[in-house]
Amino acid sequence: MPASFVYDAVRTPFGRAGGALSGIRPDDLAALVMRSIVERTGLDPSRIDDVIFGDANQAGEDNRDVARFGALLAGFPTSVTGVTVNRLCASSVEAVIQGSRAIESGDADVILAGGVESMSRAPYVVEKSPRPFPAAGNPTMWNTAIGWRMTNPALPEPWTISNGESAEKIAREWGIDRDAQDAFAVRSHRRAASAWAEGVYDSEVVAVPGVALTRDEGIRDDTSVDKLAALRPLFAADGSVTAGNSSPINDGASAVLLAKEGALPAEPLARVVSRASHGVDPDVFPIAPIEAANKALARAGLSWSDVDVVELNEAFASQSLACIAGWPELDPSKVNMHGGAIAIGHPLGASGGRIVGHAAHELRRRGGGVAVAAICIGVGQGLAVVLER
Numbered sequence: 001m002p003a004s005f006v007y008d009a010v011r012t013p014f015g016r017a018g019g020a021l022s023g024i025r026p027d028d029l030a031a032l033v034m035r036s037i038v039e040r041t042g043l044d045p046s047r048i049d050d051v052i053f054g055d056a057n058q059a060g061e062d063n064r065d066v067a068r069f070g071a072l073l074a075g076f077p078t079s080v081t082g083v084t085v086n087r088l089c090a091s092s093v094e095a096v097i098q099g100s101r102a103i104e105s106g107d108a109d110v111i112l113a114g115g116v117e118s119m120s121r122a123p124y125v126v127e128k129s130p131r132p133f134p135a136a137g138n139p140t141m142w143n144t145a146i147g148w149r150m151t152n153p154a155l156p157e158p159w160t161i162s163n164g165e166s167a168e169k170i171a172r173e174w175g176i177d178r179d180a181q182d183a184f185a186v187r188s189h190r191r192a193a194s195a196w197a198e199g200v201y202d203s204e205v206v207a208v209p210g211v212a213l214t215r216d217e218g219i220r221d222d223t224s225v226d227k228l229a230a231l232r233p234l235f236a237a238d239g240s241v242t243a244g245n246s247s248p249i250n251d252g253a254s255a256v257l258l259a260k261e262g263a264l265p266a267e268p269l270a271r272v273v274s275r276a277s278h279g280v281d282p283d284v285f286p287i288a289p290i291e292a293a294n295k296a297l298a299r300a301g302l303s304w305s306d307v308d309v310v311e312l313n314e315a316f317a318s319q320s321l322a323c324i325a326g327w328p329e330l331d332p333s334k335v336n337m338h339g340g341a342i343a344i345g346h347p348l349g350a351s352g353g354r355i356v357g358h359a360a361h362e363l364r365r366r367g368g369g370v371a372v373a374a375i376c377i378g379v380g381q382g383l384a385v386v387l388e389r
Contacts, residue, residue: 001104001105001106002103002104002106002260002261003103003104003260003261003271003272004099004100004101004103004104004258004259004260004271004272005258005259005260005261005268005269005270005271005272006256006257006258006268006269006270006271006272006356006357006360006387007041007257007258007259007264007266007268007269008037008040008041008256008257008266008269009037009204009254009255009256009257009269009353009356009357009358009360009361010033010036010037010040010204010205010206010254010255010357011033011204011205011206011252011253011254011255011350011353011354011357012029012032012033012205012206012208012252012253012254012350013205013207013208013213013214013215013216013217013252014216014217014218014250014251014252014344014345014346014347014350014354015120015211015213015217015250015251015252015345016217016218016248016249016250016251016345017119017120017145017248017249017250017251018120019120019217019251020208020211020212020213020217021118021120021208021211021213021217021251021252022118022120022121022251023211024118024208024211024251025061025118025121026055026060026061026062026066026116026117026118026121026251026253027061027062027066027069027070027073027116028073029116029118029208029251029252029253030053030066030067030069030070030073030074030114030116030253031069031070031071031072031073031074032074032206032208032209032253033114033116033206033253033254033255034051034070034071034074034076034112034114034255035074035075036206036255037112037255037257038074038076038112041257041264041266042265043110043257043264045074045075045076045077045080046076046077046079046080047109047110048076048080048110048111048112049102049107049108049109049110049111050080050081050082050083050099050102050108050111050112051067051068051070051071051076051080051081051082051083051111051112051113052067052082052083052085052095052098052099052111052112052113052114053066053067053070053082053083053084053085053092053095053113053114053115053116053349054084054085054086054087054090054091054092054093054094054095054114054115054116054349054350054352054353055067055084055085055086055091055115055116055117055349056086056088056089056091056117056348056349057117057118057119057122057144057145057348057349058084058086059122059123059125059144060118060121060122060123060144061118061121062116062117062118062349065082065083065084066084066116067082067083067084068081068082068083068084069082070082070116071112085098086349087377087381087383088348088377088378088379088381089313089315089346089348089351089352089375089376089377089378090352090375090376090377090381090382090383091115091348091349091352092113092114092115092254092256092349092350092351092352092353092354092356093352093353093355093356093373093375093383093385094352094383095113095114095115095256095352095353096113096256096258096272096352096353096356096385097275097383097385098113099111099112099113099256099258100258100272100275103258103259103260109259109260109263110257110258110259110260110263110264111257111258111259112255112256112257112258113255113256113257113258113353114253114254114255114256114350114353115253115254115349115350115351115352115353116252116253116254116347116349116350117250117251117252117253117347117348117349117350118251118347119145119146119249119250119251119347119348120145120249120251121251122143122144122145122146123144124141124142124143124144125141125142125144125149126139126140126141126142127139127140127142127150145249146163146249146348147162147163148160148162158281158283159281159282159283159379159380160282161283162235163285163315163316163378164234164235164241164246164316165235165236165283166282166283166284166285166286167235167241167246167286167315167316167318167319168233168235168236168239168240168241168318169283169284170284170286170287170316170318170319170322171239171240171241171318173284174318174321174322174325176240176317176318176321176322177240178229178240178245179225179229180317180321181240181241181242181245181316181317181318181321182225182228182229182242182244182245182317183225184245184317184320184321184342185223185228185244185245185317185342185343186223186224186225186228188314188317188336188339188340188341188342188343188344189219189220189221189223189339189342189343190221190339191336191337191338191339191340191343192216192219192338192339192340192343192344193219193220193221193339193343194338195337195338195339196215196216196219200338200365201215201338203361204357204358204361216343216344216345217250217345218248218250218343218344218345219339219343219344220343223244227244228242228244228245231243231244234246240318241316241317241318245316245317245318245342246315246316246317246342247313247314247315247316247341247342247345247346248342248345248346249346250345250346250347251347252345252347252350252354253347253350253353254350254351254352254353254354254357255353255357256353256356256357256360258272269360269361269363269364269389270359270360270363270364270371270387270388270389271387271388271389272385272386272387273300273302273370273386273387273388274296274297274299274300274385274386275296275299275383275384275385275386276292276293276295276296276299276383276384277292277295277381277382277383277384278290278291278292278295278381278382279380279381279382280380280381280382281380282378282379282380283380284380285376285377285378285379285380285381285382286315286316286318286319286322286323286376287319287322287323287326287376287382288376288377288380288381288382289312289323289374289375289376289382289383289384290322290323290326290327290382291382292374292382292383292384293327293372293374293382293384294327295384296372296384296385296386297372297386299386300386300388302370302386303329304327304329304330305329306370307330307334307370307371307372308334308363308366308369308370308371309334309337309359309362309363309366309369309370309371309372310330310334310335310336310371310372310373310374311336311340311355311356311358311359311362311371311372311373311374312324312335312336312340312355312373312374312375313340313341313346313351313352313355313374313375313376314336314340314341314342314346315341315346315376317342319376320335320336320340320342323374323376337362338358338362351375352373352375352383355373355374355375356373356385356387359371359372359373359387360387360389363387363388363389364389367389368389369388369389370386370387370388371386371387371388372384372385372386372387373385373387
C-alpha cells in the first residue's frame with residue numbers, strides 16, 4: 001500500500017470578522033490558496049486527481065460545492081474535480097484524511113486538500129414554511145456565522161447548549177479557573193506574535209492581493225492577564241469563558257498538497273502516519289480530541305513520549321487546557337509552540353488545514369520528528385492526524 005505525504009501547505013493570513021478579508025468571497029479565498037500551492041510547487045494542475053475542501057457553513061457564497069468552484073476560479077482544467085466536505089470545525093482535517101486515504105488505497109496519486117470559511121460573509125437565513133401559504137406570523141431568522149440553527153427538538157436539551165456553554169461546563173468539571181484560561185490566552189498571543197516576528201510563518205502564509213494584511217489580524221501583542229481579567233463572561237454570569245480566552249470569528253483559507261512518494265519532484269514535508277476520530281456527548285465536545293489523538297498514536301505504534309510537536313486547535317482556553325490535562329505524558333510546552341487559534345483565529349472550515357500544514361512545516365524546520373494535529377468539533381467529535389518526518 002503506498003504511503004501518503006504532505007508535499008506543501010499554505011494558508012492566507014486569518015482575518016477578523018468584519019476585518020481585512022471580509023470583502024473577499026470564500027470561493028475566491030479558496031481559489032487563492034489552490035492557485036498558490038500549485039504555482040509554488042510547479043505542479044501541473046491537470047495531475048490533481050481530486051480537490052477535497054472543507055467548509056462548515058455552505059449557506060452563502062460557499063454553497064453548491066465550493067471545492068469545485070474554487071478549482072475553476074483558480075484556473076484549473078475542468079477535468080480536475082472537486083468535492084466539499086463538512087465536519088464542522090474539523091472540515092479541512094477531514095479533507096486531509098480523505099485525501100490521504102485515497103492515495104493509500106491507490107485511488108489517487110495527487111490530492112489537493114484544504115478548507116475555507118468566511119464567517120464575515122455568512123448570510124442570515126429565514127425558515128421556509130412547508131405550506132405554500134404560511135399562516136400569519138413572522139418567520140425566524142438565523143445567523144449562520146456560528147452556532148446552532150433550526151435545531152431538531154427531538155435532541156435532548158443538554159446536547160443543544162451552545163459551544164460556549166460547553167466550554168463553561170468543561171471549565172467547571174475539569175477545575176480550570178479563569179486565571180488559567182486567561183494565562184493560556186496570553187501565551188497564545190505572545191507565541192504567535194513572536195513566531196511572526198521571527199519569520200516562522202513566512203514559508204506557509206500567502207498574501208491576499210489587494211489586502212493590507214501582513215499577518216493574522218487577531219494577534220494582540222500587548223494583551224495581558226490583567227487586560228483579559230477585565231472582560232465579562234459571555235455564557236454565564238458567574239462563568240469564566242470570555243471573548244479574550246476564546247477563539248474569535250474569522251475569515252481565511254488553507255490548502256494541503258498530498259501525494260504518494262515520488263509523485264512530485266520536491267522533497268515532502270512529512271508522511272501521514274495515522275488518523276482517528278472519537279465521539280463524546282455533544283455538551284462535552286471540547287474533550288473529544290483527547291481520545292482521538294490517543295487512538296491515532298496507538299494506530300501508529302507510538303506514544304506521547306515520541307511526539308515532538310502538537311498542533312491543537314484552540315477553540316477555547318478551557319478546552320485546550322482540558323485536552324492537555326488529558327494527555328499527562330505530554331510535555332505541555334510542545335503544544336502550539338507558535339501560537340494557536342485564540343490568537344491566530346479559527347475560520348471554521350480552514351483551521352484544520354492550518355494545524356496540519358503548520359505541523360508539517362514545523363517538522364521540516366526541526367529536521368524530523370513526530371507531530372500530532374488534533375481538533376475538537378461541535379456536536380461532540382474530535383479528529384487527530386499523526387505526521388512523521
